[in-house]
Amino acid sequence: MEVNDTDVRRERCDPDRPAHPGVFLTREAGKSDHQPAGLSVDFPVSVVLPAGGTGERTGLRTPKQFCSLLGRPLISYTVQAFERVSWIQSVVVVVAEENMDLMTDVVQRFRHTKVRAVPGGSTRHRSIWNGVLALGEGEGEGAVVIVHDAVRPFVDEDLLYKIATAAKEHGAAGAIRPLVSTVIATTSEGYLDHSLERAKYRASEMPQGFTYDVISRAYQRRGSTQSFTICPADRSPTSGSKCSESDFEFGTECLHLALQYCGTNAKLIQGPPTLWKVTYKRDLAAAESIIKDALSRSACVITGGSASGAALAGALREAVGALGTELEVVPDLRGENARCLAKEGNFILVSVGPSRPSEVEALLTELEAANRALLHPLVVIWVHMSDSDELSVSGRAAAVMDLSSAAKLRNILLYGIQLHPSKIGHMKTKQPGSHVWKSFYLCVLPFDI
Amino acid sequence: MEVNDTDVRRERCDPDRPAHPGVFLTREAGKSDHQPAGLSVDFPVSVVLPAGGTGERTGLRTPKQFCSLLGRPLISYTVQAFERVSWIQSVVVVVAEENMDLMTDVVQRFRHTKVRAVPGGSTRHRSIWNGVLALGEGEGEGAVVIVHDAVRPFVDEDLLYKIATAAKEHGAAGAIRPLVSTVIATTSEGYLDHSLERAKYRASEMPQGFTYDVISRAYQRRGSTQSFTICPADRSPTSGSKCSESDFEFGTECLHLALQYCGTNAKLIQGPPTLWKVTYKRDLAAAESIIKDALSRSACVITGGSASGAALAGALREAVGALGTELEVVPDLRGENARCLAKEGNFILVSVGPSRPSEVEALLTELEAANRALLHPLVVIWVHMSDSDELSVSGRAAAVMDLSSAAKLRNILLYGIQLHPSKIGHMKTKQPGSHVWKSFYLCVLPFDI
Structure with missing residues (x-):
């Protein structure tokens, strides 16, 4: 179960401390050795932050993104990570209808300025699409849209820059991480069928970036009557087998949509280990330890x-x-x-x-x-x-x-x-x-x- | 990036609290609704616990398995998780030569009784093999060997029982978890090639179990001059392409060896989220939060x-x-x-x-x-x-x-x-x-x- 990838070895030598901790960047930008000074882009960049989870899957009464770390909800840290980046214009947070008031309160209390909250849809893809629509076409002309997770608070400017510029150049870009565990295929009876060669595969993480054109075409075509198929694109040829709309309903991978509907092969960019997604209750303790360490x-x-x-x-x-x-x-x-x-x-x-x-x-x-x-x-x-x-x-x-x-x-x-x-x-x-x-x-x- | 697997949904409703926290089981066994009372097996079961890491990859001065959680090294929690199980006979901890004294001290200080420490080899597989050899053939007759990670302290009796009995029946068994991220294949130029259908794959975790016969044959054949290939067994046919011994040196997946050398398809058993491996510094905070919660x-x-x-x-x-x-x-x-x-x-x-x-x-x-x-x-x-x-x-x-x-x-x-x-x-x-x-x-x- 050990990771052998050389890249991983190197990365793990940084014991988990985010190179550019979100909580500090506004004031320290350009000062650290690791921080590329004076990053800027010559195209508009906006962010869609799906935060629609209602917490039902975590067993916690409060949805994870609203759980408090050192007196401040997780989502505020994530929002701040984008707000501190001068070349990011606006952040659309997509929240469940019942959490709109909560989000508005967070925005006011922590004086977030680049943020708008809009209500989400019934699935992750619908919520993201709502967010993209909220950006509006005017905002979208020649623009790049970054999609991130509300529960990944430690995203740094350097990575955002790489994702945004790669998305501009290639139409789509996404953060990846080496696989931590061996991935295995199972037989229908629950036995090991084969294991994958770890070096050939990566975990697809967030943030991901798209030109406004690519992401809106991907979502619009999905809704059209054209005969686009939306199968999880395993290597095995899918032509001939058409999948139903329900695959879209349960799909989660935006990069896949860009490939499927726009023929765009996303550029992949390796991110730091701190990109991990706060999923379990224990992850809240882990995130708090990173913030305390930084403070x-x-x-x-x-x-x-x-x-x-x-x-x-x-x-x-x-x-x-x-x-x-x-x-x-x-x-x-x-x-x-x-x-x-x-x-x-x-x-x-x-x-x-x-x-x-x-x-x-x-x-x-x-x-x-x-x-x-x-x-x-x-x-x-x-x-x-x-x-x-x-x-x-x-x-x-x-x-x-x-x-x-x-x-x-x-x-x-x-x-x-x-x-x-x-x-x-x-x-x-x-x-x-x-x-x-x-x-x-x-x-x-x-x-x- | 959301997980859609129904099993995952159900599991996540338990907010991360291990159903059977290792720290308490000795006294509470049989009392909880979740705890199957009076488990026992009619064959010998021993454990090999590779703990050879020297910490170089974490950036911490102390190897993770010796890092202290509430005043006690992580490895002591893991050892206790096995010691409390009445039907487990012995635990062989395989540590780097330079940590032998440290391990001996842990055994004495926390009064572990079923444990022997043996020096490890230069790779994970060599260390496991050293551990299996230390069990000895007498101990091995008809026995099952459980292999686990020193840095996964929250393993409960119920899962150990399932792994041991499935290993006895099928020759090999291993714990799995649903994939948290989408797994993608990359092109050699660093672009998205395709994404895997998540439902077909699983993350291979620990513990794993083997009959003594299967694990010792797998390791012995590896060392023999027979023409066994040891390629990561991707679905693509590997026949014709022979891999070098170095693949073995860097391989980590015991289940794969059992399949490759003994033709044994391991039985896969889904474990709880608390099986996760303490990898980064933040995971120490997460583990501590689970222990505190239990206490x-x-x-x-x-x-x-x-x-x-x-x-x-x-x-x-x-x-x-x-x-x-x-x-x-x-x-x-x-x-x-x-x-x-x-x-x-x-x-x-x-x-x-x-x-x-x-x-x-x-x-x-x-x-x-x-x-x-x-x-x-x-x-x-x-x-x-x-x-x-x-x-x-x-x-x-x-x-x-x-x-x-x-x-x-x-x-x-x-x-x-x-x-x-x-x-x-x-x-x-x-x-x-x-x-x-x-x-x-x-x-x-x-x-x-």
Whole structure:
């Protein structure tokens, strides 16, 4: 069951972290080594995002695409992945009638701007066709339509670019992945008939792209009285055997329609492993782990200008560097340093001496003004290096808990760490890099739970 | 990209929770509706578990099978899934030479008894063959050998039984799953050639079973000078074209070998979605979510016999019942109630009035004596319903933090919740059912972080 494909080996060396995580691209585009800078296309590109599932197949009460990951529905992540791409004009989300209000609410709450929601049809193909129709012919002239899945949130600009340009050139294009399992043919009695040579086959994934002309011809011809057959096109010749409309009803592969009705052989483009489709409940946990991983990649440490604050920040930087997290250290957020407010990443506020909750409050206010916690939770860790010997948790707890509770409503998770110089070696912490604080007594204040 | 197979629809209605979670079966076998009671076979069954991966393909420093989930390596979960099955005699784990010590340590630490570790070969097939050889001929007479993956921890007794008996009857058997993606054939230039009719094909998964005779003949003939070809047996006739030994080196499908060398068409048996293979880093998060879900399915509430403790327990039971969690409520663990110590599930200890950490300590001692936290973390929540108005966190914090720290070393996670009658409506909690405590002020003590 091992995968032997050389391409797969290479790809798996990237342990699952999306090269260009959707949640960050807007601000970071063009900055990473991996991110092709300044991508653009000279033709209109729109997206149709079928999200019509009602969840009946997952056993969850909420359809997967509306399940919440870190306080935000999956579909909002997927929409954002397209919205951040400057050369994508509009996104049509096709949802079941009963979820229209839910979708409208998502669009408003997370301030999506390129999105329209339209009601879906009874099958996946009908929903996609509804979406294409909603784009309208004007929008369609010379345009490329990208079709994606609402439940594949980690699609990056680089792949979208490749799909869009290949679709423009070849009429159709689709993302593929190597097969993970051996594919076998079964006999009608349930025995192994033969196994396929894995290297010759690929899994067809999303996104797929089509010229407006190809996708609309494919769907229109399907509906016409012309004698197009719509059989799943196994290699075996299908000529002579005509399939009924019901094959269309249950078919799911757009690339197949383009081939069948327009004679267009789609260009295939290998995508990263993070393209996988969130299918089972466990996949929600997997997706959340990817998002959390991405969110913890950078942080800004505000030292307050003190020497011990700077020393702590230095040691911290060394420790978390080994984990692939980048730390920017600044004394404050004034002047040029205010740029940190706009950057992705969490915040560590170091204060030395007497406790001053007002410092924390000021930071929270600034973060809220910068709209930093709209799309994902922001973590603020207040490290208070106390110079007193007293473990004064209860005294300040109530006030800071209130602060933390209020912050949480604004999607900011405030944690407090109190470092005491007294109890050497008595440190407890969850944070991998924290051995650098060995000489302090650490106590997490019960700010909020 | 939607799956239309009716079988899949039905299966997906079980939202990913393994019907027979490996972590619990030993004690729960025969109790669930889904669990066939008293399975047994009248022939010897052994398991070969190739776990030779060194992790190079995942990008993680630790090979996946040794990655820790809730403090325990993945491979220990997989081993336990076989150990709990009474009719499985022995498990041979085949590991890379450099991981032999690691595996020996796992066996000792988690007290596995049916397991032997043997060094692996340079390819998956060689490793499996090493494992089969380690079983020995005596063990092999009339026996069935089950081959599984170390990184598929959620395999249940029911499926193992089906595989073993089908292998005994037909010579070979293997688990299959419906295809999730459309499988397409590509042209050499990277274009879509044709797509396969999904209904005719399946993904070949693990476990697979073979009679000792079939698997040893398949491997021995491979090594002989006889002119067996070992081509991936695509439907296209391969006669005339002889493949080199290197095809064997890179092949991975045991079912194929049985067909190629012994003419045995394996019986195929559909498995549940939880059979999936932990491949990417995100899959570790997914696996952990399944284990956590299983671990949170039941709890024992010890009320201490007080009326308010019983009232809290009743309200709690109602609330968590909606989440599918079962609560057993007892006044104490004396006499007949001591049975709760042996049952799977977590503990909620309710105490009313003055705080008595000694109660908690006594429970922890009993749990340790019952060896309850060997295979997974055990959660103990101490709910202290204070009758005083004072929010006395700091006073007791240090003593209880020490208790919690000590418990953590024994794999028991101790949490404290203090309920105060004073600040009505000021309740904060993560626990879904906690609205029943509306009239209390809730504060999580910083027992341990």
